[in-house]
Amino acid sequence: MLTKEFSRLLGSLDGLSLSQLRRVISRVAELDERREVQDLTDRRIDVLGVCPHCSHHEFARWGRTGAGEQRYHCAGCGKTFTSLTGTPFLRVHDKSKLLENAACMEDFLSVRKAAKRLGVHKNTAFRYRHLMMPLLGKHQPDDLPGVAEADEAFFRRSYKGQKSGMPRKAHKRGTPAGKRAISHEQVAVLTALSRGSRSTFITVLPSVPNAANVGAALGPLLRTDTVLCTDSANAYKTVAKALGVVLRQIPRGSHKLGPYHIQNVNALHKRIKERLRPFCGVATKNLPAYLAWFRFFDRKLNSANPRRFLLDAIGVPSTNTD
Ligand SMILES: [Zn+2]
Structure with missing residues (x-):
């Protein structure tokens, strides 16, 4: 004009x-x-x-x-x-x-x-x-150097939004899981992070956690000099041995083992649950996408803003993936 x-x-x-x-x-x-x-x-x-x-x-x-x-x-x-x-x-x-x-x-x-x-x-x-x-979901860290904490979080299996082909009768929302222990009613999410970094690894495991699926998920991320901190689950012993990394397991009932703990990864679980609470249960088929969404804004970086989010959504790669 x-x-x-x-x-x-x-x-x-x-x-x-x-x-x-x-x-x-x-x-x-x-x-x-x-x-x-x-x-x-x-x-x-x-x-x-x-x-x-x-x-x-x-x-x-x-x-x-x-x-x-x-x-x-x-x-x-x-x-x-x-x-x-x-x-x-x-x-x-x-x-x-x-x-x-x-x-x-x-x-x-x-x-x-x-x-x-x-x-x-x-x-x-x-x-x-x-x-x-x-x-x-593409923005996962490439590796977990230094001291890396890993643990699983569990989400109730949800068929929300599915109108046919349900493998079980629909639950009324808010119904607690029938079994308290790990079961197929729950979906396991493996999380890991390097101490001192906000770049988190979050992935939905294909079944209940075991050495095979945890090892397959963590294997590409762990360096030989990484010290892996976990809870006392046996699967991690097998994983650490197979991958040749040092393992420090926090004994059941304790919060730490010398300088080692899994408090950062537990705090991460708390943030995930709090963030996803308004959605009153996420359909299991959508869980990876919701976790990637959480992960994007959990990074607390200048790049984690709505403009960057939109660019990522249309496939413009983030220059700062940390
Ligand atoms: Zn053309």
């Missing part, structure tokens, strides 16, 4: 009634949010550097779509694309809500609360949430 026209636009604001002024403010806020989302999503094309259809390197800007998004044209396949082509976000009607949705996820709002804040139906809020999560 020309400077002269812009000055005229600003000048015309003086003549507006209060209700008109408020409509302008709300429209400006909406446009601001849409532009910010566009700025962020455009980064995906910079990072990809190729056409999402055919991976050709030569493409050019090609006007804008009806919704105002930047369109590109590929010189290789002749197709056009936008920054979200090839992502599940392409079909989201109002993309201006995506950043606010990421902010709702930073606050771990329930679907109902998020829907209210976003001004959308709760099913839409639920859809937005699930669009955000698939790529988050």
Whole structure:
């Protein structure tokens, strides 16, 4: 817009009634949010550097779509694309809500609360949430150096949202697990972290914890000079022996063994349970995604903010994965 026209636009604001002024403010806020989302999503094309259809390197800007998004044209396949082509976000009607949705996820709002804040139906809020999560699980640490604590947390197996093919009769919500000990009614989540780091490893085990599945999960992360701290479970003895790492097990009923303890990993379990509490039980099929979501914001880094979360969700790799 020309400077002269812009000055005229600003000048015309003086003549507006209060209700008109408020409509302008709300429209400006909406446009601001849409532009910010566009700025962020455009980064995906910079990072990809190729056409999402055919991976050709030569493409050019090609006007804008009806919704105002930047369109590109590929010189290789002749197709056009936008920054979200090839992502599940392409079909989201109002993309201006995506950043606010990421902010709702930073606050771990329930679907109902998020829907209210976003001004959308709760099913839409639920859809937005699930669009955000698939790529988050990639940010696990590559290794656990120094003193590493590991332990399992248990979650009740949940078929929430499943309408057919249930392997058992549906529970009324809030029903406690029938068996207190580890059983197939519960899902085991293995967690580990290096002391002094907020980069946590969290994975859902395929069955009740045993030396095979714990060893397979921890094996790629432990260095030969790592000191592994765990509770007194026998599985860890087998794992440490097989992987050739030093093991320090905290005896049952004790909190520590000399300088060794598993208090950081236990504090992590507490944070996970607290964060997931508003959801009143997460469907087991969705548990890995919810844990990845928790993990993203638990890092307490500058990069763990809604903007970074949205970028991760569209597949722009985080530069700081620690
Ligand atoms: Zn192409």
